[in-house]
Each structure stands twice: as structure tokens, then as C-alpha cells.
Amino acid sequence: QSALTQPASVSGSPGQSITISCTGTSSDIGSYNLVSWYLQHPGKAPKLMIYEGSKRPSGVSNRFSGSKSGNTASLTISGLQAEDEADYYCCSYASSSNVVFGGGTKLTVL
């Protein structure tokens, strides 16, 4: 069982927006603005999409955005495209030099 809770799956049609939630506790997401999000296509390495809650690395589309409220972080993808179909993982610092990941969410583009 992962430390951070994500929905197992979400889906949306091309052009739509979807949001993936990531729920932690006051010891991780709630205490630090150090949430990152990763996209992983099957058989590939994860790719950083969001860091420090809402910052995008160079080269990542502005269709991807991150936010946080209390103990829950969210990743929103607007203007869904076929290539967005992948697994998404959230990650947070969790004090005492520990990092925890979510269980992953499979995004299906219908």
C-alpha cells in the first residue's frame, strides 16, 4: 500500500480536461510544497511533469498544471491528447529525509 492515495484510473475524451488527485497527510503533502508529478508510458522511464507543486520543467506543455489544497495535491491536464494516455504518479517529501510516491493513476484517453 502506497503512502499517497491516487485513483486507480481516470478517463477523458480528447480536448477535455481531467484532474488526478493525490491524497496524503499532514506529515507529507500538508506540510511541504514539495509535490512532484511523473508521467510514465508503458515500458518507459518516468518523466517529470510538475515539481514543487505547480512548477513545470522546461519543455513540458502548459496543458499540465499542479495545485494543492490541504493534504491533497492535484494534477490537471487540459486539452487532452492521445499521447497523454499513460500512468501518472505523484510524489511528496515526507520529513526526515523521506520521499513517498502514490500508487499511480492510469489515464485513458477515450
Next chain:
Amino acid sequence: QITLKESGPTLVKPTQTLTLTCTFSGFSLSTSGVGVGWIRQPPGKALEWLALIYWDDDKRYSPSLKSRLTITKDTSKNQVVLTMTNMDPVDTATYYCAHSLYDILTGYSPWYFDYWGQGTLVTVSS
């Protein structure tokens, strides 16, 4: 251009010690603010952070695996080595190494991994 690549055995027996090497290019672990971490992923399961080493030899470990892990660096070879003792079939996973940063201006780590290796699958079986 930053690249990382993992290498090591594909099959280890239970109770054996696993040694994995991450060979990287495009950055130096002697540069302030640079770090390299290890993350693993069992087949069909989630990611799990294992360890992280910084340019100044500061080392961080997952609390749940700390007793079994050792991370070291060889700056001259651009390599980071992870050893994991007492391997068990549940340790079967793809092991990734990844580049990380430490903000020396603010004095804190943002704890994210911006460049990843392709991963190496390690199977633990007798």
C-alpha cells in the same frame, strides 16, 4: 545533455547482495547542488524511492530499507553505486537512477528527479 544508465545483474538469488551502478554524463557529482537517487518499481506496481546521494557525500535513505542499503559515488568515473543486502523475491523490480538537485541558495532539497535512466530489471529467484 544529461543521461543516466543503470547496469548490474539481471538475476540474483535470495539472500545475496545486489550491486547496481549508475553511469551518467552531462553533469558532475563534484558540482555543488547535484544529486543522484535510486528509485525502483516492481512489475505492475508503483514507484518506490530508495536512496539519494549529494555532491558533498550527504546520503539519504528510505527509512523502511535503510538497514539494507548503501549508496556511494565515484566522482572520477561519473558513477553512483547502490548495494542492497539480503535480497528477497519481493525485491524483484526495475531499478532506476535519476538526477536530482539541491538548492544551495535556500539550503533545502526540492526532492524531485528531473532526468531518469532507462531502468534495469532485477529478478530475485533461486
